[in-house]
Amino acid sequence: MAKNVYQKPSPEIQAEALKIARATQRPAQTKEQTKLIAQGIEKGIALYKKQQREKARELNRKLKRVASQPRPSTEPEDQEVVERIVYRQHWLPWLLLALSWLGWGVYFVVSGGQ
Template sequence: MAKPISTETQNEAMKVAKATQKPGQAKEQTKLIALGIEKGIAEYKKQQKSKARDRDKSRKQDIKAKARAAESEVNEDVDVESNSKGHLLPWGLLIISWLGFIGYIVIK
């Protein structure tokens, strides 16, 4: 079901049709021209709305992609920090155990 064309669009189309009216042109012809112009305006508005929706979708996708990228960078930073701390733990335990072993042998 087609949406009815607004009166603003109809008035605009009639103004354009009257502005381009040729001498001796019948009112019926002018009305037909105005109807064609109305349809053109309505189609143009549909296209512009569609383009606006597409731009919105694209913009939202860009925002989501940037958010995901920032989130992954934060996660990578956390992983690097936890890996560096986790890397020191085994070495620290090894050194403490060797010091304990050497201390046990020296005291004995």
């Protein structure tokens, strides 16, 4: 059988829950109702902390599992990688340069004959 162990919330959690319950208290609400709301808030905080601890434990398990596995080498050590850098220039700047030289040449030929 599984034991259902209920831990009493710490005084800090109780004080925080009571503070929240009082902050949301309605005008006609009794002290008993406020205490019940504070207890509900305490349970919610306890449940949240329990879920966070479970997530942290699961994450630690996964990290240990990954750390214990041998890492496969991403690149083979016996193979040499040769990198070749190819610079390709666009043809448009060269075309514009040639047209401007051609234009200046035509200008000087036409204006030089006068």
